[in-house]
Amino acid sequence: MDKQVVLFDADGVIVRSELFGTHYQKTKGIAKEEMLPFYHGIFQECLTGKADLKEVIAPWLPKWKWGGDVDGFLLQWFEYENKVDQKIVELIRELQKNAVSCYLATNQEKYRTQYMREKMGFKKLFDGIFSSAEVGSKKPQAEFYEFIFQKLNVNKDKILYTDDTASHVEGAKEAGIDAYLYTEFEPFHEYVKPLLK
Secondary structure (H helix, E strand, C coil): CCCEEEEECCCCCCCCCCCCHHHHHHHHCCCCHHHHHHHCCCCCHHCCCCCHHHHHHHHCCCCCEEEEEEEEEEEHHHHHHHECCCHHHHHHHHHHHHEEEEEEEEECCHHHHHHEEEECCCCHHHHEEEHHEEEECCCHHHHHHHHHHHCCCHHHHHHHHHCCCCHHHHHHHCCEEEEECCCCCCHHHHHHHHHHH
């Protein structure tokens, strides 16, 4: 395998956390039907930068039994999901030592993107971050991958992408790059060993 770039998904690959929404439902005793319309609805607009999370989530919080303000809710959300797999972090550093550039390619709204950059250390860890909120399209849309190709200016056959969501992996393959469906660390580590000298 000869790759110059590895693109990493965030949630489910680097971030190994139960979804905050699932955790919140359990702790507050809320039926998932109370939260899903938000996440499957207007939240999707936040992921492509077409809506502001702080504005659109505010009317939902009373229904979700949240007594604080919007910033407090988002902070609890982002902190709960701040569980980074250190084995992946070390692998990224090892790849970079072997002249392989590593980028984050993630579906995120703008506030969590900023949290990842600053609070989770991703600005220092990665060679760059491609967030759907900033790209203006999201995985598995072809436009998301095409945006990355244009920015990287690297031949597609020199790029590897890994994600734990099958549709995102298929989207990347359809866009013309090698993609690996991530399940756990060890098999992926074995897969990329040829890139490590």
